Structures are given as structure tokens and as C-alpha cells.
Amino acid sequence: MDLKLSAEEAAFRDEVRAFIAEELPPQTRAKMLLGQELAKQDVVDWQRKLNAKGWAVPHWPAEWGGRNWSAMQECIFLDELQQAPAPTPLPFNVSMVGPVIATFGSEQQKARFLPATANLDIWWCQGFSEPGAGSDLASLKTMARREADCYVINGQKAWTTLGQHADWIFVLARTDPGAQKKQSGISFLLVDMKTPGITLRPIQLIDGGREVNEVWFDDVVVPLENLVGEENRGWECAKFLLGNERMGIAGVGMSKQRLARIRELAAGERVGGGTLLEQGWFREKLIGAEIELKALEIMQLRVVAQAHKRGRTGTPDPYSSILKIKGSELLQTTSELMMDVGGPYVLPFANPPVGPEFAATTAATYFNFRKISIFGGTNEIQRNIIAKAILGL
Amino acid sequence: MDFDLNDDQRMLQESVARMLASAYGDFTRRRTYQEQPDGFDRRVWQEYAQSGLLSLNIPERYGGLGQGAVETFFVMEAFGGSLALEPFLTSSVLGAALVRHGGSEALQAQILPHVADGTAILALAQVERNSRADLGFVEFAALEDDGHYVLNGDKSVVLGGGAATHVIVSARTAGASGDPLGISLFIVDAGSAGITRRVYATQDGMQAAEISFRDVRVPAAAALGVPGQGLAILTRGVDEAIAGLCAEAVGAMDALTAMTVEYLKTRRQFGVPIASFQALQHRAVDMRMALEQARSMAIYAALCVADGDEATRRWAVSAAKVQIGQAARFIGQQAVQLHGGIGMTMEYKAGHYFKRLTMIDAQFGDWRHHLRGLAARAA
Numbered sequence: 001m002d003l004k005l006s007a008e009e010a011a012f013r014d015e016v017r018a019f020i021a022e023e024l025p026p027q028t029r030a031k032m033l034l035g036q037e038l039a040k041q042d043v044v045d046w047q048r049k050l051n052a053k054g055w056a057v058p059h060w061p062a063e064w065g066g067r068n069w070s071a072m073q074e075c076i077f078l079d080e081l082q083q084a085p086a087p088t089p090l091p092f093n094v095s096m097v098g099p100v101i102a103t104f105g106s107e108q109q110k111a112r113f114l115p116a117t118a119n120l121d122i123w124w125c126q127g128f129s130e131p132g133a134g135s136d137l138a139s140l141k142t143m144a145r146r147e148a149d150c151y152v153i154n155g156q157k158a159w160t161t162l163g164q165h166a167d168w169i170f171v172l173a174r175t176d177p178g179a180q181k182k183q184s185g186i187s188f189l190l191v192d193m194k195t196p197g198i199t200l201r202p203i204q205l206i207d208g209g210r211e212v213n214e215v216w217f218d219d220v221v222v223p224l225e226n227l228v229g230e231e232n233r234g235w236e237c238a239k240f241l242l243g244n245e246r247m248g249i250a251g252v253g254m255s256k257q258r259l260a261r262i263r264e265l266a267a268g269e270r271v272g273g274g275t276l277l278e279q280g281w282f283r284e285k286l287i288g289a290e291i292e293l294k295a296l297e298i299m300q301l302r303v304v305a306q307a308h309k310r311g312r313t314g315t316p317d318p319y320s321s322i323l324k325i326k327g328s329e330l331l332q333t334t335s336e337l338m339m340d341v342g343g344p345y346v347l348p349f350a351n352p353p354v355g356p357e358f359a360a361t362t363a364a365t366y367f368n369f370r371k372i373s374i375f376g377g378t379n380e381i382q383r384n385i386i387a388k389a390i391l392g393l
Numbered sequence: 394m395d396f397d398l399n400d401d402q403r404m405l406q407e408s409v410a411r412m413l414a415s416a417y418g419d420f421t422r423r424r425t426y427q428e429q430p431d432g433f434d435r436r437v438w439q440e441y442a443q444s445g446l447l448s449l450n451i452p453e454r455y456g457g458l459g460q461g462a463v464e465t466f467f468v469m470e471a472f473g474g475s476l477a478l479e480p481f482l483t484s485s486v487l488g489a490a491l492v493r494h495g496g497s498e499a500l501q502a503q504i505l506p507h508v509a510d511g512t513a514i515l516a517l518a519q520v521e522r523n524s525r526a527d528l529g530f531v532e533f534a535a536l537e538d539d540g541h542y543v544l545n546g547d548k549s550v551v552l553g554g555g556a557a558t559h560v561i562v563s564a565r566t567a568g569a570s571g572d573p574l575g576i577s578l579f580i581v582d583a584g585s586a587g588i589t590r591r592v593y594a595t596q597d598g599m600q601a602a603e604i605s606f607r608d609v610r611v612p613a614a615a616a617l618g619v620p621g622q623g624l625a626i627l628t629r630g631v632d633e634a635i636a637g638l639c640a641e642a643v644g645a646m647d648a649l650t651a652m653t654v655e656y657l658k659t660r661r662q663f664g665v666p667i668a669s670f671q672a673l674q675h676r677a678v679d680m681r682m683a684l685e686q687a688r689s690m691a692i693y694a695a696l697c698v699a700d701g702d703e704a705t706r707r708w709a710v711s712a713a714k715v716q717i718g719q720a721a722r723f724i725g726q727q728a729v730q731l732h733g734g735i736g737m738t739m740e741y742k743a744g745h746y747f748k749r750l751t752m753i754d755a756q757f758g759d760w761r762h763h764l765r766g767l768a769a770r771a772a
Contacts, residue, residue, distance in 0.1 A: 001463050003394055003696055283768035291712040298689035305396045322682050387674040391654045
């Protein structure tokens with residue numbers, strides 16, 4: 001038993017670290033550090049740099065740019081990006097639709113979409129959730145009516161993250177309303193966002209930002225060739241997509257970076273005759289979070305070690321649900337600690353901002369981070385998974 | 394990175410599991426062991442000795458196996474799962490560590506082979522009325538007198554102090570009661586003139602003792618380490634014990650979580666197994682998550698004790714004690730609640746896990762003590 005990186009892994013980590021230090025635009029890093037919104041171009045430019053290096057889609061099949069990295073390498077890579085902090089490759093592209101097309105798509109679809117998806121020439125968004133279909137995704141109502149030479153989509157999608165930047169959307173829609181089981185009769189369709197009949201309306205979140213959207217489909221015509229996999233078997237694609245093991249789900253690198261920064265900032269905040277960092281209650285809360293981080297880091301290594309043994313099975317390790325729950329809770333704790341650091345300067349909702357630079361986004365981030373235990377399968381859904389898959393309940 | 398056991402470790406794990414299954418497979422036996430004078434069964438202890446278990450942490454030159462904290466982890470984890478009563482932690486882990494780190498060659502050669510064969514049982518006498526868990530607070534006095542030290546004072550809640558053949562006592566040879574310097578460790582024959590012991594049961598079914606020393610003379614050669622500089626040795630030994638205790642807690646939490654999940658599946662109310670209720674499922678999941686986080690920290694602590702610099706070791710051990718203390722309380726309380734009335738009874742095993750886990754938090758400083766300690770250290 002030991003926790004050390006092998007010489008190759010350590011060399012890989014150093015290579016990733018050096019690449020980020022060399023190539024990450026300082027402005028992108030500064031925005032990430034201050035919790036500011038990235039421009040579309042910031043994300044695109046960075047992903048293209050990663051793609052040029054061969055690092056945008058390392059977990060894809062080799063013929064489409066995959067690198068056959070070990071789970072440990074993937075883990076190191078994402079942790080280093082998060083710690084920088086640098087944007088991670090766009091998940092809708094690299095973790096969601098890309099692997100689905102690579103697994104279920106036709107050769108034509110692969111050639112048409114995969115290189116552009118890896119290079120972020122196409123920005124994808126996700127058309128899964130609906131106002132009436134959240135955790136119970138299979139109850140979705142959006143319809144895709146089959147015509148002679150096309151599908152016609154009608155319905156409404158919700159919580160479409162960064163849809164405002166998207167060129168294409170991947171949609172789950174009902175193609176057989178008469179199917180016996182609600183999971184049957186759903187298809188996975190690729191839709192150009194410029195198609196007539198699509199309306200996108202931003203939803204403002206409690207932090208004031210507009211990262212999610214509603215998307216309406218009103219007689220949207222989609223060519224038959226944009227169906228991925230078989231008609232009425234889109235649920236298999238959805239399950240595959242949702243079950244794709246996502247390294248980095250624990251956000252270990254992000255929490256590490258945030259806690260280090262909190263420590264640094266707290267040392268500069270005056271409280272009484274000393275600093276915030278010297279306050280007993282604050283130190284105990286911070287150290288409590290640092291202990292949680294260490295436990296999470298070891299837990300992640302245990303899951304990685306298990307992944308080495310399992311190989312790529314296509315079904316997620318249910319222990320990654322523990323990583324999701326504990327990781328999201330820890331990120332939320334860091335956002336609370338930042339509120340403690342911000343003090344009175346968390347109050348202003350002002351433009352241009354008031355007070356120290358770091359404080360401007362503190363409250364917004366706190367409000368925004370509440371989403372982490374809701375998206376990607378709520379923490380309650382994760383508990384259902386653990387109850388079933390680990391405890392056998 | 395590697396979480397696998399090597400062949401020797403796997404064999405050790407299997408052999409411990411076998412011995413524990415035969416000694417504790419029938420849980421009612423635990424009570425009969427408790428009722429024996431030492432609070433544990435001498436035949437079980439003898440079996441441990443014959444298997445080599447008690448020599449695990451003893452260097453090979455003194456007849457031991459010369460293994461370390463990782464092996465101790467597996468043994469203690471298994472002990473926790475069985476609620477074993479024998480003083481393995483206090484004697485073979487803690488006591489042996491203090492002698493190893495502080496004892497002269499002669500002293501080690503004199504004591505350690507007997508720890509290895511089980512004929513000597515060591516116990517640490519550290520707690521005093523005013524010390525709480527602070528290893529550096531010592532009022533117990535040792536005065537130098539013509540090549541000897543004369544010990545006077547009272548030590549409290551000496552774990553395993555009843556069966557101990559030797560007591561390792563922290564004493565002040567210089568300085569004021571809270572000074573880190575001036576603390577000395579002595580190993581004393583428990584039968585020495587001037588020692589009186591009051592032995593009693595602890596809440597978790599083990600034993601401890603109040604020990605008073607009245608003009609107890611020990612030779613200067615009985616000192617562990619340089620007199621006055623015992624705190625570092627004491628801290629290191631206690632860190633090793635805490636790492637072992639954390640592993641024991643993991644074993645106990647694992648067993649308690651498993652038996653709670655099993656109970657949910659079998660207990661029926663309203664015509665269905667209560668496992669079908671989501672409120673209960675999620676509680677069980679939260680127990681399991683607390684267990685896995687605790688296991689991660691206990692592994693980390695063991696690895697840092699085995700192979701880490703002092704600062705890393707001290708942080709890891711305290712951090713693990715914080716994590717384990719909180720997890721132990723949470724899992725213990727949840728387990729009793731999910732079991733309902735049966736969890737409250739003395740005859741059922743779950744309550745005994747709860748009791749042991751609660752006492753583990755209280756040993757060597759509870760989680761708040763360690764969190765405060767981490768906070769007090771320089772950033």
C-alpha cells in the first residue's frame with residue numbers, strides 16, 4: 001500500500017503543469033480565480049490549445065483523438081486543470097455527446113461531428129431536462145414526430161447550460177408515444193440550433209447570472225440522418241452518457257485551489273487585533289474542510305485504483321456517487337468559507353464592484369454553488385444509487 | 394499508488410480473521426471474557442502470542458516480526474470488527490512503540506521479547522486529574538535521588554492498567570506542569586512497592602485502572618529517552634496508537650454499518666421490509682459515506698505513521714482522529730436509531746459497537762481536542 005505517484009505519473013503531472021503555466025492565458029486564469037464569467041472565446045481558445053496538444057478528448061477512442069490514458073492520468077490531468085485554475089474541456093462536448101456519437105453513431109456522423117466536437121468548432125448543449133422531467137428524466141414529453149424524410153420536434157427543454165453559446169443541441173425526444181415503458185420510445189437526436197422554430201430564453205439564476213436557458217421547439221424539422229443509434233432506443237444513449245464515469249466529478253483540484261486561496265486571503269483580513277486566519281472558529285472550520293479534502297482525495301485514489309482493476313466497463317462505479325456527494329458538499333463549504341472571508345463586502349450587488357477584488361463574486365458564487373448538489377443527478381438521486389448498488393437496499 | 398496488500402499482509406489478515414472468528418464468532422463469549430479477572434481471556438491472548446501476532450511491532454532482533462503501521466492497520470481493523478478485548482493496542486502497539494523509540498538497547502532487550510511472547514503486558518499511565526488529553530501537561534513528580542528516581546502522584550484511566558505487568562508513566566522531572574520540557578518517561582514494574590491500583594471496567598467492556606505511586610523508586614536506567622525530553626517519544630508513541638485506534642474504529646464502523654443494513658432488509662413493518670423506506674435508505678447511505686471517508690483517513694494516517702516526516706505524521710494522525718471521531722459518533726447514533734428498541738439493549742451487539750465507538754472518540758483526545766490542536770499549530 002502506498003500513495004505515491006509512479007515516476008511516469010509524476011513526470012506526466014509535471015508536463016501538464018508546465019503546459020498550463022506556459023499556455024493558459026493569464027486573463028482566463030484571472031477570471032477563473034475571481035469567479036468571473038468566461039467569454040465563449042476564452043473557453044474555445046483554451047480547448048483548441050488542449051486539442052492541438054492532443055489533450056482535449058483523451059478518453060475517446062484512439063482513432064478520434066483518444067490517448068488511452070490510465071484512470072490515474074485522467075485524474076491527474078483534471079486535478080491540475082482545476083488547481084490552476086483553468087477551464088476543463090467542455091463537458092457537453094467531450095464527456096457527453098462525443099462519447100455517445102463515438103459509441104452509437106454512424107461512420108458518417110463520427111466523421112462529421114467528432115473532430116469538430118473535440119476542437120470546439122461545434123459548441124454543444126444538452127436538451128435532456130424538461131420542466132416536468134428532472135430526476136425522473138424518462139417522463140420527458142418533448143415529441144419528435146416521424147415524417148417521410150425528417151423528424152418534427154415540438155416541446156420544451158429546461159436548464160440548458162450555456163445554450164446561448166451553442167451551435168448544436170443533443171435532444172432526447174419521444175418518437176413512440178404508445179410505447180409500453182416510458183423509457184422505450186425515446187430517441188437521441190442532433191439538432192442545429194439555427195433551425196427555424198427553436199427559441200432560446202435565458203433563465204436568470206439567484207446569483208444574477210444567466211448560464212441556463214429554456215429551449216422551445218416549435219415544429220423544428222430535423223433530417224433523419226441526425227438520429228443517433230436506433231429510433232426509440234435513445235434511452236440507451238442517455239444511460240450511457242449519464243453513466244460515463246466522469247473523473248474529476250469530486251472537484252478535488254477545485255476544492256484544493258479554493259481552500260489554498262481562502263487561507264491566503266484570510267491571512268490578509270484584519271479581525272480584532274489580528275487576522276481572520278488567527279480566529280479560532282475560522283481556523284477550525286477551515287481545517288475541518290482541509291481534512292474533508294484529504295479524505296476525499298484518498299477516496300478518489302481508491303476509486304481510481306478500482307478503475308484500474310475494472311477496466312472500462314461502461315457502467316459507473318457506484319463509489320463515484322460518494323465522490324459526487326462529498327465533493328459537492330465540500331465545494332459548497334468552500335463557498336461558505338469565502339463568505340466568511342468577504343465579511344461586509346459580500347453585500348454589494350454593484351457594477352462596477354465595491355471593495356476588494358476577490359469579494360465581488362463571493363456571494364454570487366455562494367448562491368451559484370448550491371446548484372452543485374442539484375445538477376448531474378441530485379445528491380438524493382446519488383444516495384438512491386448508493387443504496388441500491390452498494391448497500392443492496 | 395497502490396491499495397493492495399502484499400502476500401504477507403494478506404496471510405496476516407487471514408490468520409487474524411481466523412483467530413478472531415474462533416474467539417468471538419459467538420458474541421456471548423465476549424461477556425464471559427469480560428468477567429475474567431484481567432477483563433480478557435488468557436487463552437485467546439496465548440493464541441495471539443503463539444501465532445506471532447503480539448510480535449508484529451517488535452524488531453526482529455528482539456524476536457519480533459518487525460512490521461509497521463500498515464500491518465497494524467489490518468489487525469486493528471479486524472479487532473474493531475470483533476470488538477476484541479485483549480490489550481493488543483495498549484501493549485503491543487503503544488507500549489512497544491514507547492520502548493522502541495525511547496528505550497536503551499539493554500531495556501529493549503529486557504522488555505520487548507516478553508511483549509512479543511505475551512508474558513509482559515505494557516500500559517501507558519498518562520492521564521491525570523488536570524491533564525485531560527494534553528500529553529504535555531504533567532504534574533506527576535519524579536525526583537532524582539542517587540541514581541534513582543522517586544515517583545509520586547496519581548494516574549487516571551490507565552487503559553489496560555489492570556493486567557499490565559509494566560506501566561510506562563509520564564512524570565515531571567523539571568519545569569512547571571504545562572512545560573513541554575521536563576517530561577520524562579519511566580517504565581516501572583507494576584508490582585513495585587508503593588504502587589496501588591484500582592481496576593475497573595470501562596463503558597465499552599474493557600478495563601482501566603487508577604494507579605497511585607507513593608515513593609516508588611525506579612533506577613535511572615528505567616527512563617525511556619533522555620530525562621526531561623520525553624514528550625517527543627510520548628507523542629510519537631501515542632500517534633502510532635491513534636493510527637491503530639482509527640483502524641479499530643473503521644473495523645467497528647464497517648461491521649456496525651453492515652449489520653444495520655442487514656437489519657433494514659429483514660425487519661418488516663407495515664407489511665414490508667423497512668429497507669423499502671427512502672428516509673431509512675438515505676440514512677444508511679450517509680453512514681456508509683461517513684465510513685468510507687473515515688477509512689480513507691485511517692489509511693492515510695497509517696501510511697504517514699509508517700513512512701512520513703514528523704509534521705506530516707502529526708497532521709495526518711490528528712486529522713484522522715477528527716474524521717474518525719465524528720464518523721464514529723454519527724454512525725453509532727444512526728445505527729441505534731435505525732435498529733430501534735433492539736439497538737438499546739445490552740444483549741444485542743449493535744449497542745456494544747456504539748459504546749466502543751463512543752469511547753474511541755474519548756481516548757487520546759476527542760475530535761475537538763485534535764481539531765483545536767491542528768488550529769493552534771502554525772499555518
